[in-house]
Amino acid sequence: MTRGARSTVALMVAAVLGLVGCTSSTTDRAGGRGLQAVTVLEIAQLDDAAPSQVQAYATEVEKESHGSLRLHFNDFWHKGEVDFEKHTLEDVTGGRMPGAWVGVRSLDLVGVTSFQPLVAPLLVDSQAMQDRIFSAGIPLEMARGLEGHGLVAVAVLPGPMRKVLGVRKPFREPEDFRRALLGIQGGEIPESTAKALGATFTRMPSGARLSAVDAYEQQVDNIFGSFYGLAAKYVTANINLWPQAMAVILNQAAYRELTDTQREILRKAAGDAIPAALKATQSEDDAGVAKLCGQDVAFPTSSDLQLAALRRAVQPVYDEIARDPDNARMLNRLTTLRAAVAAPPDVSACTRPGPGAHSGSLPEGTYDMVLENDARSQCTDSPPQGTPGQKSWYSLEVRDGRVTIRQRIDNQSAPWGVGYYGFYSTLRDRIRIDSLNARWSFDGTALRLNDMTGGSCSDAVLWTTKPWVLRSGPVQGAPVVPDGTYEAGLTDADRHLCDGKPGGQGLNPQSDPRGKPTSFSSITLDAGALRGYAREGRPTVIPRLEWVGSYRVYGHTFELTTLTFVDGPEHWDRLTATFTFDGTNLTLKPVGTWPCWARVWWALHPWTLPKKTP
Structure with a gap:
């Protein structure tokens, strides 16, 4: 038998036995050893190829051991089964299989809850955050939770983000999930998340058909x-x-059969594989998005308000995780780390055209920038902003000839405040923002402004010190609200809904025993300017001007700003709503706190567009 044949037989024997060292002392013709002791770890997996992250780990194990320790993958383990991860874990704990790779979110199916903070919904939502977590060794700390469950995690590896796939509509906010059927995989956290969002759920095997569900994670x-x-x-x-x-x-049985040296090899390989696994994760996401774009899949974006609403909706999941004191401490640790990383959620989007394709227009979208407060210390023309030595977070939205800067001073978790709102125009490489003039450039990712004139020192520092990094382009498929006059009506019963509440008397009900509209309202939208009118009793009477203000539309958000009551002291800086527009009817859904009368007047009934502005 040749040396090569003996090596093949040794490896085959190792594979059959599951976990074994095979040794031979045969010497080849050159005087070297023909075979070495090889230990093969049998690893169950769902598909026919291990994920690139696990492959990176297997490569590091073989390299670190000089080929004496290897991973061999058993394909299609429980393929097609709904509870494939649970059954795989039971096979490992029951000794029917020495090992496996599984998603950490499935480990609570066998009582291991220490990884739940890592998969708390919407917490670890960027690769920058995941990178920091793994660089700090936090997952290995979580792996100690396997003790007492008959399992040992020899490696914990980063992976791609789980997204929401909408079958017939996009899913951007809690209302989209309510009463929807969500397909899930994994353990308790996906179940709890679906319930918190008002959805029902069904567990799905790998490759399941989508015909029965509304969305799939x-x-x-x-x-x-x-x-x-x-x-x-x-x-x-x-x-x-x-x-x-x-x-x-x-x-535990398989792990005990390893020598101390082999265990150290597995431990070191786990750390060494992290950079390659992170790189593979990013490449996997980028390639997947590009392929889906080729199939005309849309990537709509949730607004900041919609994301905030989702975070509020899933708070019960956090409360459930935090019932365990150790998990509560880990949640706090990850939340603090997230604030330090200061990274917005990763955005999947089809490749945007380069600057030349915009015909000189500023690329629309949302841009992010973080600035040290000390950067403005040189400016004496305005008071300092923020605490010295700290930094602040800024978001720039560019849409429909308008720019809006929102800011979080000193703390990324602070409420957003509006720092600037204005209009812009461009001519080749020049941009004018109200009284500000500057040069601009865009490389497909970063927007840079320089040589700014016409403003204060603080203006120049804010706009030009650092590049603004594109977080997301315009919402694909987002409805457009055309300028024009929209109409709605309130019945007598509608106008009593706010009785006894602040501002309720302003609805001034006029009785109509037939329940027909007694107040006919209209709003005129004209290039950002808003006027609201009311007609009492009949739609043919002369309308009375009641409200003036401004509005802006971005993504699926409709924002009323500087809203002022003509005949009274009432004034609101901002009322925010999500909206739908079907070509005729504009429907507003308030976000946050609205006065009762405003909910009734603005959002109780759809606004119908009988006439567009020419």
Whole structure:
């Protein structure tokens, strides 16, 4: 038998036995050893190829051990089963399989809850955040939770973000999930998240058909690989539910058979594989998005307000996780780390055209920038902003000839405040923002302004010190609200809804026993300017001007600003709503706190557009 044949037999024997060292002392013709002791770890996996992150780990194990320790993957383990991860874990703990790789979010199916903070919904929503977590060794701390469950995690690896795939519509806010059927995989957290969002859920095996569900939580590479992009056309760009972090696990019996040296090899390889796994994760996401774009899948974006509403909706999941004191401490630690990383949610989007394709127009979208407060210390023309030594977060929205800067001073978790609102125009490489003039450039990712004149020192520092990094382009498929006059009516019963509440008397009910509208309202939208009128009793009477103000529309958000009552002291800086427009009817859904009368007057009934502005 040749040396090569003996090596093949040794490896085959190792594979059959599951976990074994095979040794031979045969010497080859050159005087070297023909075979070495090889230990093969049998690892169960769902598909026919290990994820690139797990492959990176297997490569590091073989390299670190000089080929004496290897991972061998058993394909299609419980393929097609709804509870494939639970059954795989039971096979490992029951000794029917020495090891497996699984998503960490499934470990609570066998009582291991220490990874739940890592997959808390919308917490770890960027690769920058995941990178920091793994660089700090936090997942290995979580892996100690496997003690007492008959399992050892020899590696914990980062993974792609799990997104929301909308089958027939996009899913951007809690209302979209309410009463929807959400397909899920994994353990308790996906279940709890679906319930918190008002959805029902069904567990789905790998490659399941989408015909029975309204949405599915999945990663973009799997969406493409399962041909889901041919049937479903919406992946919410910036909703990242949780990372698909994964663990390579062994049962205690298999782990005890390893030598101390082999255990150290597995430990060191786990750390060494992290950079390659992170790089593979980003490449996997980028490639998956590009492929889905080729199938005309849209990537609509949730607004900041919609994301905030989603975070509020899933708070019960956090409360549930925090019932365990150790998990509560870990949640606080990750939340603090998230604020320090200061990264917005990763955004999946189809490649935008380069600057030349915009014909000189400033690329629309939302841009982010973080600035040290001390950067303005040189300016004496305005009071300092923020605490010295701290930094502040800024978001720039460019849309329809308008720019809006929102700011969070000193703390990324502080409420957003509006720092600037104005209009802009461009001519080749020059931009004018109200009285400010500057040069601008855009490289596909970063917007840079320089040589600014016409403003204060503080203006120049804010706009030009650092590049503004594109977070998301305009919402694909977002409705457009045309200028024109919209009409709605309130019945006598409607006008009594706010009786006894502040401002309720302003609805001034006029009785109509037939329940027909007694107040006929109209609003005129004209290039950002808003006027509100009312007609009492009959739609033919002369309308009375009641409200003046401004409005802006971005994505699926409708914002009323500087709203003033003509005949009284009432004034509101901002009322925000999400909206739908079907070509005729404009429907507003208030976000945040609205006075009762405003909810009735503005949002109780749709506004109908009988006449567009020419």
